[in-house]
Amino acid sequence: MKSELEDMDKGKILKLYGELTIQSADELKTILCESLNAVNSLMIDIESVTEIDLSCLQLLCAAHQASI
Numbered sequence: 001m002k003s004e005l006e007d008m009d010k011g012k013i014l015k016l017y018g019e020l021t022i023q024s025a026d027e028l029k030t031i032l033c034e035s036l037n038a039v040n041s042l043m044i045d046i047e048s049v050t051e052i053d054l055s056c057l058q059l060l061c062a063a064h065q066a067s068i
Helices: 022-038 054-067
Strands: 002-008 011-020 042-052
Touching: 002 022, 011 022, 022 054, 042 054
Parallel strands: 011 042
Antiparallel strands: 002 011
């Protein structure tokens, strides 16, 4: 899994690349926590994700709930 945090007009965009599977869940959790703590507004771009499993979908949902 690869990620980039880019500037937007009203916040940041976190671009995720590659496979988001149980093997990358710890890394994804760390990236999501750090990104959410660093900005007021975060959009997540998963267009370049090639595979995703339930563990990473749950992390994305939990990050969304935590940000509300």
